[in-house]
Amino acid sequence: MHWNKKYSQLTQKMKSSMIMDLIEKTQGIPGFISFAGGSPSAETFPKKHLGQLFKQVIEEKGDDILQYGSSGGDKELKQAIIKEEGLSVGLDEMQICSGAANGIYNAMRTLIDPGDIIIVESPTFLGSLVTFEAAGAKILPVAMQADGMDLDQLNDLIRKHGSKKIKFIYTIPDFQNPTGLTMSLEKREELVEIALKNEIFILEDDPYSKLRLAGTPIDSIFEIAGKKYHSQMLVIAIRSFSKLLGPGLRIAYALADKKIINYMDSWLQKVNNTTERVSQQAVAAFLDKGLLSSHKMLITETYRPLLKQIITSLQAHMPYDIKWVNPQGGMFLWLELPEDLNTDELFDKAVEQKVAFLPGSKFYPTGYEKHNGLRLNFTFPTKEQIDEGIKRLSKAVKILMSSPNSGFHFLD
């Protein structure tokens, strides 16, 4: 059979995020050091507590929680989250979803039809780009600055395309993936004003704000919209336990207006029916026992020396022309090479040195790629691996810079 002709039009255009392909390339090579992943360190998983809680919830309520559940999520978990986070939202203003990716999908389906416009930070999380492109959305980039997205550019885009066609602005305000940058309070407020004025939604993706390793926490866009502007109607916040308790659980949640949540629940029902329930109940019990705050501390204490190490190693080994902004938390750091250097080419040179990263071009919407950036994850390797890995990467950078067509001649 000729399958190709049978696929839907969007499927024929669909592409994979390629991340897995890149990661697979480098797996199993002895002595290899990878900064490519986006995974939290497995050492931080609270396996002992979770193990006990899984057992407990199955013994206590197995008959119920092994059954189908409510599409919007178990109320025990919603209540536990509201209490833990001190949220002033109702149960119908929250959805439990199967990881943040699923929440983003449900929100997107609620808001966009093929051809609608989504504005994203540029660069941004490639998983979301793939999701948006697969739905046939038109994606327009706004450049990242040290204090978050360029709002002048955003206003220009809204003026140019009109607010009707632009359905939402996608942002990761804290320790953004891939840049590690954080949006300032002023910009968050201005962004809410822009959204309200133009009636455009904000999709606030927040997987990392709990991983603050330095500086002072900033209110989320969802909170600012409620506290300062008394209208959370246009903000959908996606928050996840993946980086805290383990992504393998696939437990995340969305906060939004109850009408929006109602639609998101319908999409979740169509796509997954129910979010897996044993994990929902175990996470609820974990929160009820008050275990999260000490666990958060354990994670930040694990990551803080790693962040310090990568900055020290970069300062020690990288050539002068390589730039970065030190992140105050999260999992990633973004390097920028001079514009005429290409990190897709650097990738091959780095693999020869037994070190990997993610080339920056993957983090831009199709047609807007830039090639001189790269993402480094600092939470997965050990301190020793970080230093050795950065040494190797610096060597690869120098080799690339010294190649005849690069314009740089370090090693000459």
Added chain:
Amino acid sequence: MVKDLESLLSVNSRGMKKSQIRELLKLTADPSIISFAGGLPAADTFPVEELTQIINDVMSKEAHLALQYGATEGDTLLRTLLVERYRKQGFNISLENLIITTASQQALDLVGKIFIDRDDKIIVGLPSYLGGLSAFANYGAEMIGIPLDEEGMDYTKLKHALEDLNSKGEKPKFIYIIPDFQNPSGITMSEKRRLDILELAKKYDVLIIEDSPYRELRFEGTEVQTLYALDNTEQVLTLGTFSKIFAPGFRIGWVIGNKEILDKIVMAKQATDLCTPPFTQRIVARYIEKGYLDKNIEKIKIMYREKRDVMLKAFEEYMPPQIKWTCPEGGLFLFLTLPDHLDTSELFIEAIKEKVAYVVGTAFYCDGEGKNTMRINFSYSSKKMNVEGVKRLADVIKKYL
């Protein structure tokens, strides 16, 4: 303040109909109601003891894998175990022919997504599984319904439909079939019918989606080979799930088929939920490895057979002679047909008053027919409640006759 929030949403969302059946099902939440409405397995089939033991093992030995991100196509260990299981059942497949989904509902959604453009035609049974119909409707499919007889989807009518489309230069995207203990009818497709339909599918170059959630729950009669195994040329995509043989709360299912198609499904899945929880996948894998799954299936079959027998006996005893029902050889459901002039959605309100519930048959008909039918689940309630529920239902029906 936004005045008209709805106007900012996608056309697709605004067009989403409140499912009538969901509204009706809300009425059945009252615990004093005997509900034959859900598609729920009985809670006493859940292997709580074995599970706690396995969770202990997994968390102490492989938490670093179980709690970490996993591959979109699923846990290799679980996939390998399933492939082995299917090879024993005559499937000529290898690892690349099987991927894990977040249960069957996701598989149905992803199948809809990768094949259907608005107004594309697909072929479904009259009646057919509501969750499938709704997943495909969601992508704007135009459904052509083919009635069922005792051997499954009517061959002659299917043939005519395909010929008719072919003469107009059209081709349906796929034929959706639940061959074993069909939801809602409980009917099993005969081997001859399976072979005939496969031949038609080949002749007209149409893919078959074989949805098979109940197959392993046969408690009577002779097993019929799956459409996939009868063919083994990748004309068929087969969907499976642990929901009815293990626990629906775990949300694990799978798709078997051509590698190229599975690649597309994996890409679409990546954009939907990245991966099915590696934690639950690993638990189920270890559960299968220890031989618990097969034991549990045997236990379920004995229970469900007894429940079905009790229910059929109660039908004989209490139902008026004008009422007809199917006698499934497995699965969870049977189907009741009332005289033509009765409407089961009118009866429903009365039934709720009498504290018994079912699913109105029209929900399963893509053409809006089936007004005089209803689906009855026999797996969820206890034997005693099955009898009591049938009594109540018979009283309601008698009032309307």
